Amino acid sequence: SQQGEEDPQALSIQEGENATMNCSYKTSINNLQWYRQNSGRGLVHLILIRSNEREKHSGRLRVTLDTSKKSSSLLITASRAADTASYFCATAGGMFSGGYNKLIFGAGTRLAVHP
Amino acid sequence: ETGVTQTPRHLVMGMTNKKSLKCEQHLGHNAMYWYKQSAKKPLELMFVYSLEERVENNSVPSRFSPECPNSSHLFLHLHTLQPEDSALYLCASSQGWKDRELGPHEQYFGPGTRLTVT
Numbered sequence: 001s002q003q004g005e006e007d008p009q010a011l012s013i014q015e016g017e018n019a020t021m022n023c024s025y026k027t028s029i030n031n032l033q034w035y036r037q038n039s040g041r042g043l044v045h046l047i048l049i050r051s052n053e054r055e056k057h058s059g060r061l062r063v064t065l066d067t068s069k070k071s072s073s074l075l076i077t078a079s080r081a082a083d084t085a086s087y088f089c090a091t092a093g094g095m096f097s098g099g100y101n102k103l104i105f106g107a108g109t110r111l112a113v114h115p
Numbered sequence: 116e117t118g119v120t121q122t123p124r125h126l127v128m129g130m131t132n133k134k135s136l137k138c139e140q141h142l143g144h145n146a147m148y149w150y151k152q153s154a155k156k157p158l159e160l161m162f163v164y165s166l167e168e169r170v171e172n173n174s175v176p177s178r179f180s181p182e183c184p185n186s187s188h189l190f191l192h193l194h195t196l197q198p199e200d201s202a203l204y205l206c207a208s209s210q211g212w213k214d215r216e217l218g219p220h221e222q223y224f225g226p227g228t229r230l231t232v233t
Contacts, residue, residue, distance in 0.1 A: 033221060042117065042205055042224035043158075088158070092219045102171065103219055105158040 004089040004106035019076040021109040023089030118142040121225035138189040138206030147189040150205040196232045
């Protein structure tokens with residue numbers, strides 16, 4: 001079953017504005033990860049937040065995690081045209097698999113930043 | 116550059132052809148993955164190899180056949196595909212994880228192979 005679901009599906013903003021994307025999930029997690037994908041390319045890992053963390057920063061990215069609500073948000077501050085991409089959250093799905101990662105990705109948020 | 120390469124980048128094949136996708140990682144990871152990404156659908160995990168042993172096969176049709184000869188290389192052999200198999204096929208690698216509390220590590224993706232089945 002799908003674990004992470006992003007909201008909104010699409011977001012269009014002007015350069016310099018902030019962009020906020022949300023992710024909800026259903027079961028308990030050890031960590032939650034955010035990835036970016038430029039059109040037709042591979043995914044790039046952005047940030048990992050553990051279940052015992054509430055907030056994490058990386059450059060212009062800020063991720064929050066609320067395990068009581070089973071939700072996370074990704075904030076991109078002072079957006080640039082180069083931030084135009086799809087953004088995915090990913091969580092570990094199912095039972096502990098032992099020795100390898102099993103991430104389940106949401107459908108993503110398509111972000112368009114206009115100059 | 117993520118340290119994961121995929122070839123070819125684009126592939127057009129007929130339904131009766133046999134072709135192979137190749138993935139190579141230069142990161143020293145011990146787990147490798149094949150994903151399928153179709154338009155307007157979430158990323159689908161197809162296969163996982165950990166320490167060269169297949170540990171996950173998500174009910175993928177037998178017309179897709181993976182091979183992992185060593186921890187750095189992963190192949191996806193294709194035969195008698197259907198038009199609905201047209202998609203972006205992504206390879207990824209990561210370190211495995213043993214500690215239940217730590218959870219999965221980040222994955223590093225290749226650029227993908229855009230496959231079109233005619």
